[in-house]
Amino acid sequence: MYNFTFHRPTTVRQAAGLLARNPDGKLLAGGHSLLPVMKQRLAQPSALVDLSLVEGMTGVELKGRSVVIGAMTRHADVANSQVLKDVMPGLAAVPGSIGDPQVRNRGTIGGSIANNDPNADYPAACLGLGATIITNKRRIAADDFFTGMFSTALEEGEIIVKVSFPVAKKAAYEKFKHPASGFALVGVFVSKRGPDIRVAVTGAGSNGVFRVKSFEEALKKRFSPKSIEGMSIPATGMNADIHASPEYRAHLVAVLARRALAKAND
Amino acid sequence: MSATGIGAPVRRKEDFRFITGQGQYTDDVTRPGETRAVFVRSPHAHAKIKSIDVGAAKKMPGVIDVLTGAQLATDKIGNLICGWMIHSKDGSPMKMSAHPALAATKVNCVGDAVAVVIAETIAQGKDAAEKVKVDYEVLTAVVDPAKAQAKGAPQIHPDIPNNTIYQWHLGEKKDVDAAFAAAKHVTKLDIVNNRLVPNAMEPRAALADYDAGTDNLTLWNTSQNPHVARLVISAFIGMAPEHKLRVIAPDVGGGFGSKIFIYPEEVVCLWASRRVKRPVKWTSDRSEAFLTDAHGRDHVTHAEMALDANGKILALRARTIANLGAYMSTFSSSVPTYLYATLLSGQYNIPSIYCEVDAVYTNTAPVDAYRGAGRPEATFVVERLVEVAARQMGIDPADLRRRNFITAFPHQTPVIMAYDGGDYNASLKKAMEMADVKGFAKRKREAARNGKLRGMGYSTYIEACGIAPSQAVGSLGAGVGLWESAEVRVNPTGSVEVLTGSHAHGQGHETTFAQLVSERLGIPFENVSIVHGDTDKVQFGMGTYGSRSGAVGMSAIVKALDKIEIKAKKVAAFMLEAAEGDIEFKDGKFTVAGTDKSAAFGDVALNAYIAHKFTGAELEPGLKETSFYDPTNFTFPAGCHICELDVDIETGKVDIVNWTAVDDFGTIINPMIVEGQVHGGIAQGVGQALMEGAYYDAAGQLVTGSMMDYTMPRAHDLPSFHVGLTETKSPSNPLGMKGCGEAGAIASPAAVINAITDAIGTENIAMPATASAVWTALQKLQAPKAA
Structure with a gap:
């Protein structure tokens, strides 16, 4: 690890100011992706701006017909939130599937979304529920937020403050874990909120999280695994590595979508 | 059996300091x-x-x-x-x-x-x-052992043509070829024994x-x-x-060989x-x-087995290319030769065996011994061949094994080893009962209703442990003798320190060695401490690997304890004013035969040091003895592992639902520690079979260079093991011990792959059989039907 300066602001405004003064600084919001690469000397931010003391950035609240989660809320706290489990257990299952207890007790939703690892779980939930990402500057629809592998619509100095998830009557996440890392080799989030049907896939696509429009269309008739029986998605654009071929990933998308639908209807 | 003697499941002495973070590892020394x-x-x-x-x-x-x-x-x-x-x-x-x-x-x-x-x-x-x-x-780099010898392959060391270290063989080719020519059935398999990264915790x-x-x-x-x-x-x-x-x-x-x-x-x-x-x-x-760290395994093998019409094995031949990496590590040459081909007879009476091994350099990390070292590779070859042969011939795999088991001992195999004892039918029978093989068909039907393909696989393995007689290994090329030493120091207060050349890095020697001393001298377990790992303290020793600490290391302690008894009896004789020949030693007490005159072990120890009861001319003071023990043979732990698993048809994911291990380790000092060794070994073997694989890309970059890409087995990947024992004592050492450290890793890969291939109905699948690989195999099997 190279030397860096460490800042612990207590307000979002201070944090934004620190970012502005440290152009190659990084926000620290759990650090489970950032710190390992810093330890390996593959990243060398001049400053870390730790958000853990910023007030008002944690908690899970039901606000009208949405669940609003503070960006610095730990995975374990979201997974164990009674508020969330009561209204949308399918979303609570997402952070419950991340990493191990150590990771779940350090990692945060904001950190995960801002990093947009193509194998991360939260992006599938955001896109699969049509969440709104609320920053210190604006509100960004999930459909516009995730712009590719490790890439988001966030601008310089922009900080995620909270994430608002509309409560869907039916929602579920199915994940096939990467055997080594425990990330999603493929993860599929499905939801139905009135006429809005979403099928979002993480892990599989070489360009990050994406929606499966063909499945969504087929599910309009009936939100059931039967509606997409026999359907598949093309292997083109799927990731290829030693752990899974594009064909296998494409196949898993359909399998996991059916399983998620069955779970959502349970 | 006392509460802390031989056979007692005593909790490990060393765990207090390990669990409370008070261990002193090299990095802790400043x-x-x-x-x-x-x-x-x-x-x-x-x-x-x-x-x-x-x-x-x-x-x-x-x-x-x-x-x-x-x-x-x-x-x-x-x-x-x-x-x-x-x-x-x-x-x-x-x-x-x-x-x-x-x-x-x-x-x-x-x-x-x-x-x-x-x-x-x-x-x-x-x-x-x-x-x-x-x-x-x-x-340009070469990483694939099968390509290292090719014409035009990059030359790694200027003085070593074709990157070939040796072209070795064992057995009589002529006999084997004749047996194959006359055989009713021949089973052939291409096998890659995947490269593993040891990953000791420290x-x-x-x-x-x-x-x-x-x-x-x-x-x-x-x-x-x-x-x-x-x-x-x-x-x-x-x-x-x-x-x-x-x-x-x-x-x-942790070491695991590395x-x-x-x-x-x-x-x-x-x-x-x-x-x-x-x-x-x-x-x-x-x-x-x-x-x-030196990696493990990395063999490419073509193997064949010849059988007669009744499923009797006539001959086995194998041709292996062993990847030794960029340099020859300390014992690398022995692993794919004398630790491998010598075990190709398995538990079976095979008249003729021939094995050729080419060892090659590649632009990869050096490869050397890793838990089992050669014996897992041999077991995998033999147990895959037997299983596939049985299926091809329509013979129940357990039955085919039974028809070929060695039942009379000593048994000279055609590949050097002379098995000195064992009961392979007993371990197979017990394992089949514990695994409820009879109920398997019903369980398979039930699994099918849940979209799962259930399979069962056996591995009746044997290993050569307790390495090894120095003269024997010397004749095979070893640069050292493989005896072990022990020094038993009885202190004046009767407590005992044992200095051993064995080395513990997870095995629990501080506990098991103390159990031996406690039992033998009749003194409290707490009064014994074990000293190892320091060349200034311990006279000399060959260390711990090849499941040798019990069979060789403890045998040396036994020999030193024998000498302690002899000397202590002399001291007791002076104390009790009796003839040396009349002194009996039992339960920590020296007694004059036929009298009630006795002296406790501690009193004798004190008298040995104060030397008030005898003159220097009669007896040297002190009570300390040393022994160097050279074994008379290898030991041959053997047993049967049965793996039962489900394959998810849709994803190819394998779930092990039942694991039975019945091992014959001879005499057991501490059954809890032995069970732990079996558990760990199975976990490593399952890791090799389902998850672990070191991959280099064509340029020689290690793709699986971290825990993010190299899959280590985790607790949730494994079921609760059913572990059983049979016991035939090793005739080759005083305690009758055989060794247990490597058995799980040796037995388990073949059991897993036999079970997967049974489940999905294919002959072969490469390790690691990841979900992706199993799904791909399933697609290939279904392809003709779909066409």
Whole structure:
């Protein structure tokens, strides 16, 4: 690890100011992706701006017909939130599937979304529920937020403050874990909120999280695994590595979508 | 059986300090004025070193020195060696390349060290290491052992044509070929035994301390055999005379073979400490461990089995290419030869066996012994062939095994080993009962209703442990004898210290060895302590590997205890004023036969030291005895493992639902520790079968260089094991022990693959059988139906 300066602001405004003064600084919001690469000397931010003391950035609240989660809320706290489990257990299952207890007790939703690892779980939930990402500057629809592998619509100095998830009557996440890392080799989030049907896939696509429009269309008739029986998605654009071929990933998308639908209807 | 004697499941003495974080590992040892070594490593798998410029690095803050291979050569530090000579079938000796601890002219694998920075702190060392400028001329690499000998393949070592170390063979080819020609049935298999990264929990470390006042060198390091390390570093590398070098292997957190070997880093730390006249410490990080710890396995094999119409095995032949990596590690040559082909008879009476092995260099990390070392590879060949043959011939796999089991002992196999005892039918029978083989068909139907393909696989394995008779291994090329030593020191107060040449790095010797002493001398278990891992304390020893600490190490303790008894009886005779021949020793008490006159062990110990009851002319004072024990044969642990698993048809994911292990380890000192060894071994074997695989890309970069890509088995990947025992005593050592450390890793891969292939109905599937691989195999099987 190279030397860096460490800042612990207590307000979002201070944090934004620190970012502005440290152009190659990084926000620290759990650090489970950032710190390992810093330890390996593959990243060398001049400053870390730790958000853990910023007030008002944690908690899970039901606000009208949405669940609003503070960006610095730990995975374990979201997974164990009674508020969330009561209204949308399918979303609570997402952070419950991340990493191990150590990771779940350090990692945060904001950190995960801002990093947009193509194998991360939260992006599938955001896109699969049509969440709104609320920053210190604006509100960004999930459909516009995730712009590719490790890439988001966030601008310089922009900080995620909270994430608002509309409560869907039916929602579920199915994940096939990467055997080594425990990330999603493929993860599929499905939801139905009135006429809005979403099928979002993480892990599989070489360009990050994406929606499966063909499945969504087929599910309009009936939100059931039967509606997409026999359907598949093309292997083109799927990731290829030693752990899974594009064909296998494409196949898993359909399998996991059916399983998620069955779970959502349970 | 006493509560702490032989056979008692005593809790491990050493666990208190381990669990409470009070273990003393090499990295925990600190010396005044300690510096840190940071290695500059090659990013290329194969390249010429055109130049190394350390000028800028030397000027960095906190840097004491930056050393290179050129200085190593100037200081006449010798090459690392492989200590087991193998001869090719044409009689020529194996071709061992030079292996300098720092590469001076050429690098041969990613991670090859080319320079070392000695700095005040690790951070300063790393900063300086980045300033070392190495000008490489990158060469084409070869990583696949099957391609290493091809015409036009990159030449790794200039003096070794076709990258071929040796072309070895064992057995009578003529007999085997004749048997195949006459056989009713022949089963053929192509097998890759996948390359594994050991990943001991504690990474390797070394701390070297040169004392300029005495010219003595002390090395703390993560070694399974500190005396062997001292011998090699002294006699071959020429670092210091043996009596001027002390090697201490304190608490060591797992080895699995990877800490047997002498590595470049400890040599460099010693050399650097003498140069800079300060202690030098290096602790591997996990990334370095992936790149530089000796890997395991990596065989490519074609194997065939010939059978008659009744399923009687007539002959077996195998041709193996063994990847030894960029350099020959300390015992690498022996693993794919005498630790492998000698076990190709399995538990079966096979009249003729022939095995050819080519060992090759590639641009990958060195490969050497890893838990089981050669025997897992042999078991996999034999148990896959037997299983496939049974299915092809329509014979129940258990039945085919039974028809071929060796039942009379001693049994001379055609591949050197003389099995001295065992009961293979007993372990198979017990395992089949425990695994409820009878109920399998019903369970398979139930699984099918849930979209699962259920399969069952056997592995009736055998291993040769307790290595080994020195004369025997000497005749096979070993550079050392494989006896073990023990010194039993009875203190005047009656407590006992045992100094052993065995080394514990997770095995629990402090407990089991104390159990032996407690039982034998009738003294409390708490009054015994075990001393190991320090060449200044322990006379000499060969260390721990090959499941030898019980069969060889404890046998040496038994021999020393025998001598203690003899001497103590003499002391007791003077105390009790009786003839020596009338003294009986039982339950910690010396008694004059036929009388009630007795002396407790502690009183005798005190009298041995105060020497008031006898003169120096009659008896030497003191009570301390030493023994060097050389075994008379290998030991042959054997057993049967049965794996039952489900394959998810949709995803290919394998779930092991039931695991039965019935092992014959001979006499057992502590059944709890033995069970733990079996559990760990199975976990490693299942890891190899389902998850683990070290992959290099064509350029020689290790793709699986971290825990993010290299899959280690986790607790939730494994079921609760059903572990059982059968017992036939080993006739080859005084306690009848056979060894248990490697059995699980040896038995389990074949059981898993036999079960998967049973489930999905294919003949073969490569390890690791990941979900992706199993799904792909299922697609291929379904393809003809769909067409």
